[in-house]
Amino acid sequence: MSEKLYLSLDSKKLAEEISNSKESVCYVAPGILPVVAEALAKVAQSLGTESITVCLDLSEEVFRMGYGTMEAVKKLQDSQIKLNSSSGLRAGIIVIDDFGYMFTPTALLLEADEISDAPNAIRLLETQVTEVRIRISEKERNLIAQKAETDKERERILQQDVEVESKEVQDSQIYKIDEILKKNPPIRFDLQRQVHVFSTYFQYVEISMSGVRIQRRRIPIPQGLFTANAKEELNDKLKTTFEMIETDKEFPLNALENKLKGIKETYTCFLNKKSRVILKEKIPEFKNEIYQIEKELAKNKKNLVEKLNIKLEKSKQQILEYCVSILNEHPPKEMTSCLPNQYGDEEIKSWVESQIFGTYPKAEELCKEMKLEVRVMPKSSA
Numbered sequence: 001m002s003e004k005l006y007l008s009l010d011s012k013k014l015a016e017e018i019s020n021s022k023e024s025v026c027y028v029a030p031g032i033l034p035v036v037a038e039a040l041a042k043v044a045q046s047l048g049t050e051s052i053t054v055c056l057d058l059s060e061e062v063f064r065m066g067y068g069t070m071e072a073v074k075k076l077q078d079s080q081i082k083l084n085s086s087s088g089l090r091a092g093i094i095v096i097d098d099f100g101y102m103f104t105p106t107a108l109l110l111e112a113d114e115i116s117d118a119p120n121a122i123r124l125l126e127t128q129v130t131e132v133r134i135r136i137s138e139k140e141r142n143l144i145a146q147k148a149e150t151d152k153e154r155e156r157i158l159q160q161d162v163e164v165e166s167k168e169v170q171d172s173q174i175y176k177i178d179e180i181l182k183k184n185p186p187i188r189f190d191l192q193r194q195v196h197v198f199s200t201y202f203q204y205v206e207i208s209m210s211g212v213r214i215q216r217r218r219i220p221i222p223q224g225l226f227t228a229n230a231k232e233e234l235n236d237k238l239k240t241t242f243e244m245i246e247t248d249k250e251f252p253l254n255a256l257e258n259k260l261k262g263i264k265e266t267y268t269c270f271l272n273k274k275s276r277v278i279l280k281e282k283i284p285e286f287k288n289e290i291y292q293i294e295k296e297l298a299k300n301k302k303n304l305v306e307k308l309n310i311k312l313e314k315s316k317q318q319i320l321e322y323c324v325s326i327l328n329e330h331p332p333k334e335m336t337s338c339l340p341n342q343y344g345d346e347e348i349k350s351w352v353e354s355q356i357f358g359t360y361p362k363a364e365e366l367c368k369e370m371k372l373e374v375r376v377m378p379k380s381s382a
Contacts (some may be wrong), residue, residue: 004123005122005123006119006121006122006123007024007101007119007121007123008115008116008117008118008119008120008121009094009101009103009108009120009121009318010113010114010115010116011033011035011036012035012114012115013096013115013228014035014036014039014143015035015036015038015039016039016053017094017244018036018039018040018043018094018096019039019042019043019073019097020096021043021047021096021097022097023047023051023097023098024047024051024052024053024095024096024097024143025040025043025047025051025052025094025095025096025241026052026093026094026095026096026100026133026136026140027040027052027053027054027055027093027094028053028054028055028056028086028089028091028092028093028094028136028164029055029056029067029068029089029091029092029093029094029103029105029285030056030057030062030065030067030068030089030090030092030105031056031057031062031063031066031067031068031069031070031072031105032056032072032073032076033068033069033072033113034069034071034072034075036072037071037072037073037075037076038075039077040052040076040079040081041075041078041079041081044079044080044081045079049079049080049081049082049099052081053084053136053137053139053140054076054081054082054083054084055084055085055086055089055136055137055164056068056073056083056084056085056086056169057086057087057088057089057090058083058085058169058173058174058177059085059087059177060177060180060181061348063119063177063181064109064186065107065108065109066106066107066109066110066186066189067105067107067108068119070174070177070178070181073174074174074178077171077174082169083168083169083174084166084167084168084169084174085166085167085168085169086164086165086166089164090103090105091104091105092104093132093136095115095124095129095132095133096274098126098129099123099124099126099129100123100128100129100132101121101122101123101124102121102122102123102124102132103122104120104121106120106311108189109189112189112190114195118331120168120289134157135160135161135162135163135164136162136163136164137162137164137166138162138247140162141157141158141162143160144157145157145158147225178328186271188242201279201280202271202277202278202279202280203277203278203280203283203376203377204271204275204276204277204278204376204377205276205277205278205286205374205375205376205377206276206373206374206375206377207260207264207268207276207290207373207374208262208372208373209260209297209370209371209372209373210254210260210369210370210371210373211366211368211369211370211371212253212256212257212297212370213253246329253370256293256297256300259293259296260293260372263286263289263290263293264276267279267285267286267289268286278376279289283376287374287376290372290374293372294372297370297372300370301367301370302370304363304367305363305364305367306363307363308363308366308367309362310365312362316357317342319352319356320349320352320353323349323352324345324348324349324352327348328345328348335348335351337352338351352359
């Protein structure tokens with residue numbers, strides 16, 4: 001390493017220096033990235049795992065902040081390198097043989113792990129390296145004590161308190177955190193950094209219009225209402241559903257949906273598959289456009305009730321006529337057992353109504369479901 005007191009350390013530089021180790025490596029930081037873990041694993045093959053000390057903060061928060069990855073932890077685990085965990089650890093220390101640095105680990109949530117000239121590390125003096133190792137863990141303290149030149153110095157070292165409280169990590173602990181992260185993975189860090197950079201200019205927005213596609217509403221005809229010995233082609237027909245409302249170009253709801261789609265495309269854009277953003281300075285114009293849509297929707301809801309009732313009643317009669325034509329030819333026992341011996345079309349209609357029209361919607365209910373929802377938020381929950 002350079003003899004400079006201040007320097008910049010990223011994961012790539014750390015890995016390069018670790019690879020040149022001749023005796024031992026002590027790595028203490030909140031987390032660890034794959035390139036560093038790979039270097040430690042290779043060094044462990046030549047120096048032995050007992051020469052490698054790793055202390056992390058093995059917690060869910062660390063991975064979500066981007067101090068390290070589970071991939072890197074598993075690499076160390078597979079290499080039989082014992083891991084210690086110190087809760088809340090945020091400072092970084094790397095000691096390679098007889099020199100070391102204290103450094104500020106990079107949180108990928110805030111910035112990329114890239115080569116930079118900005119200093120984030122300070123070189124430790126030789127005496128500081130020794131004292132740091134003594135206080136990091138019992139393992140390091142014992143290694144230093146073994147190299148003491150005098151019994152007095154050895155006794156002094158062994159009497160020093162370990163100041164970085166840590167516990168050996170069990171495989172079950174790694175498995176538990178890994179399962180949590182699999183079920184709810186951290187948000188992509190490159191995406192989050194973009195959000196931090198551009199949050200001054202953009203806001204998240206959620207836009208949805210629901211309940212307006214009433215022309216797509218269908219009502220199924222329960223096949224159980226009909227006789228089981230109907231012909232095969234009849235059975236196929238009975239599996240069909242009825243459109244409650246026929247396609248009608250006079251209905252203005254499609255036009256409203258298209259207008260809302262145009263507003264979305266004009267004022268917002270996708271940040272990812274789920275999240276839309278809008279320029280803050282465009283929000284007043286956007287809200288005015290949305291207000292006009294809301295007014296049109298409210299007006300249409302009021303005018304549609306009467307028209308919908310007519311169409312729903314027409315649809316209902318079509319279903320009844322369809323059923324009567326089939327049930328006259330193939331009357332099921334479920335029906336005949338409920339009707340007098342002499343029955344006609346009206347009795348069949350009444351029976352069918354009791355079977356399938358209990359939950360048939362009313363126009364007022366359909367119109368009440370029509371909603372336009374817009375939320376402008378400073379942060380995304382996606």
